[in-house]
Amino acid sequence: xxxxxxxxxxxxxxxxxxxxxxxxxxxxxxxxxxxxxxxxxxxxxxxxxxxxxxxxxxxxxxxxxxxxxxxxxxxxxxxxxxxxxxxxxxxxxxxxxxxxxxxxxxxxxxxxxxxxxxxxxxxxxxxxxxxxxxxxxxxxxxxxxxxxxxxxxxxxxxxxxxxxxxxxxxxxxxxxxxxxxxxxxxxxxxxxxxxxxxxxxxxxxxxxxxxxxxxxxxxxxxxxxxxxxxxxxxxxxxxxxxxxxxxxxxxxxxxxxx
Amino acid sequence: xxxxxxxxxxxxxxxxxxxxxxxxxxxxxxxxxxxxxxxxxxxxxxxxxxxxxxxxxxxxxxxxxxxxxxxxxxxxxxxxxxxxxxxxxxxxxxxxxxxxxxxxxxxxxxxxxxxxxxxxxxxxxxxxxxxxxxxxxxxxxxxxxxxxxxxxxxxxxxxxxxxxxxxxxxxxxxxxxxxxxxxxxxxxxxxxxxxxxxxxxxxxxxxxxxxxxxxxxxxxxxxxxxxxxxxxxxxxxxxxxxxxxxxxxxxxxxxxxxxxxxxxxxxxxxxxxxxxxxxxxxxxxxxxxxxxxxxxxxxxxxxxxxxxxxxxxxxxxxxxxxxxxxxxxxxxxxxxxxxxxxxxxxxxxxxxxxxx
Numbered sequence: 001x002x003x004x005x006x007x008x009x010x011x012x013x014x015x016x017x018x019x020x021x022x023x024x025x026x027x028x029x030x031x032x033x034x035x036x037x038x039x040x041x042x043x044x045x046x047x048x049x050x051x052x053x054x055x056x057x058x059x060x061x062x063x064x065x066x067x068x069x070x071x072x073x074x075x076x077x078x079x080x081x082x083x084x085x086x087x088x089x090x091x092x093x094x095x096x097x098x099x100x101x102x103x104x105x106x107x108x109x110x111x112x113x114x115x116x117x118x119x120x121x122x123x124x125x126x127x128x129x130x131x132x133x134x135x136x137x138x139x140x141x142x143x144x145x146x147x148x149x150x151x152x153x154x155x156x157x158x159x160x161x162x163x164x165x166x167x168x169x170x171x172x173x174x175x176x177x178x179x180x181x182x183x184x185x186x187x188x189x190x191x192x193x194x195x196x197x198x199x200x201x202x203x204x205x206x207x208x209x210x211x212x213x214x215x216x217x218x219x220x221x222x223x224x225x226x227x228x229x230x231x232x233x234x235x236x237x238x239x240x241x242x243x244x245x246x247x248x249x250x251x252x253x254x255x256x257x258x
Numbered sequence: 259x260x261x262x263x264x265x266x267x268x269x270x271x272x273x274x275x276x277x278x279x280x281x282x283x284x285x286x287x288x289x290x291x292x293x294x295x296x297x298x299x300x301x302x303x304x305x306x307x308x309x310x311x312x313x314x315x316x317x318x319x320x321x322x323x324x325x326x327x328x329x330x331x332x333x334x335x336x337x338x339x340x341x342x343x344x345x346x347x348x349x350x351x352x353x354x355x356x357x358x359x360x361x362x363x364x365x366x367x368x369x370x371x372x373x374x375x376x377x378x379x380x381x382x383x384x385x386x387x388x389x390x391x392x393x394x395x396x397x398x399x400x401x402x403x404x405x406x407x408x409x410x411x412x413x414x415x416x417x418x419x420x421x422x423x424x425x426x427x428x429x430x431x432x433x434x435x436x437x438x439x440x441x442x443x444x445x446x447x448x449x450x451x452x453x454x455x456x457x458x459x460x461x462x463x464x465x466x467x468x469x470x471x472x473x474x475x476x477x478x479x480x481x482x483x484x485x486x487x488x489x490x491x492x493x494x495x496x497x498x499x500x501x502x503x504x505x506x507x508x509x510x511x512x513x514x515x516x517x518x519x520x521x522x523x524x525x526x527x528x529x530x531x532x533x534x535x536x537x538x539x540x541x542x543x544x545x546x547x548x549x550x551x552x553x554x555x556x557x558x559x560x561x562x563x564x565x566x567x568x569x570x571x572x573x574x575x576x577x578x579x580x581x582x583x584x585x586x587x588x589x590x591x592x593x594x595x596x597x598x599x600x601x602x603x604x605x606x607x608x609x610x611x612x613x614x
Contacts, residue, residue: 081315
């Protein structure tokens with residue numbers, strides 16, 4: 001029997017009832033929802049502070065009903081460090097794109113990870129700069145055409161894509177590092193689990209956690225949304241394999257429960 | 259104690275919560291002192307990976323409503339300009355101590371006052387100012403650090419204490435006395451988690467052009483209020499002075515010594531010392547120029563303070579300029595000789611006038 005009164009799905013109360021400005025088929029909306037649902041899951045909305053990046057998700061504060069701070073381009077992990085050290089009782093996260101985290105903010109993310117800073121990072125990798133109009137990102141793959149690599153990225157001229165999870169998992173500081181994607185329901189379920197695990201690490205005081213989300217950018221991949229979703233499996237995952245790269249207590253964990 | 263030690267003492271007396279910094283000469287005693295003294299007091303000390311990160315950590319701690327500061331020297335402060343602009347745009351209180359060294363570029367580690375423009379004209383991008391305090395003694399390194407925190411909180415703005423390598427390194431006795439009561443104020447705008455209130459978003463960003471114009475007008479309103487209430491400067495022997503030296507920081511000390519010698523010789527010289535470089539104490543300077551025939555600006559730069567002096571006295575008086583760069587400094591003897599020359603020439607020409 002179907003109970004017509006039983007509510008099986010609702011928008012997370014952590015999400016604001018606003019339409020997003022993202023392009024059709026963009027992955028940010030799904031990533032936002034995963035973040036909001038994880039905050040709801042742990043019941044931490046009233047003590048969460050998120051540091052928003054510079055890039056497409058600069059307007060994330062309109063969509064997630066939590067305290068937020070701006071950061072200069074790339075500096076989100078440093079701003080988050082300042083907030084977390086000042087108020088360790090808060091749950092502190094950054095939400096960063098690939099240009100923000102892996103180009104201009106490389107120093108900040110490496111050192112926050114290396115300190116085992118007890119923050120959580122949601123890293124949205126779509127292999128291109130969206131906000132500024134489709135330029136090469138640090139994660140743009142070899143051969144990928146962008147407005148600043150019109151004939152395709154080459155190893156000789158620009159070097160290869162930076163693999164953030166692989167790079168950061170070489171450090172002793174991080175507690176949990178995983179790469180997921182959101183291109184189909186099964187992948188979204190795995191992504192949800194990874195975000196929950198990452199946030200849980202901070203709440204348990206186990207130190208730095210990061211979830212990289214491979215996310216479609218139909219606009220600057222110059223393909224329709226459905227094709228962009230398929231392209232993640234056909235192309236992106238081959239360069240950026242999915243999986244858990246680090247799963248242990250940070251060597252520097254202070255075990256302070258948040 | 260040294261001037262750098264005095265900054266640490268001042269920060270503790272101001273009940274600083276969080277310090278973030280990156281090593282650079284000639285201010286390393288500050289970061290070392292903070293590392294030794296803050297953690298036992300239950301306060302946060304963290305050495306950052308760069309000055310860019312240090313000022314961003316300050317941004318985070320300030321956003322969380324805490325008293326926070328960083329210290330650096332000229333090349334490091336250049337890197338911090340990004341963050342200082344964001345602090346100003348976001349209206350976050352923070353203290354930045356710049357123990358200036360010679361530039362441009364890597365320059366050297368000798369005392370300099372070459373960052374006057376950077377500090378008094380905003381320094382980074384956009385329309386903003388930072389209150390700039392200029393100590394001239396180890397005592398003031400301590401006192402102005404405390405004062406900087408109070409001003410930062412009152413106006414929700416970054417405040418710069420502009421010292422130089424000589425003030426940082428030199429040792430002087432300091433009156434400690436009992437610490438003044440710490441003036442904490444409520445920060446209802448801080449990020450503490452959206453409990454029983456709507457979420458806060460602290461940012462400098464205002465994408466719609468009308469919103470940004472309005473935000474800028476609000477910022478300028480605060481700057482006008484600071485200009486009305488906070489200009490500060492000190493006059494020394496200016497009541498009857500025919501020549502008035504204008505200098506700040508270490509140069510003010512040299513001028514004071516020169517003036518004492520000139521006064522012993524019966525020559526009427528005085529000093530005006532701006533204490534707030536921004537807002538520049540124009541009215542106080544003008545008041546100290548009542549009998550002046552000539553101004554002598556002395557600074558460790560190619561001529562930066564002199565522009566504010568020109569703007570203040572509206573070029574009514576001739577200005578002599580003594581500027582040294584790259585770690586050089588004028589000697590007291592040289593300033594006395596200049597004072598003698600200017601004052602005695604005046605006597606001679608006055609005498610000539612009578613004969614005619």
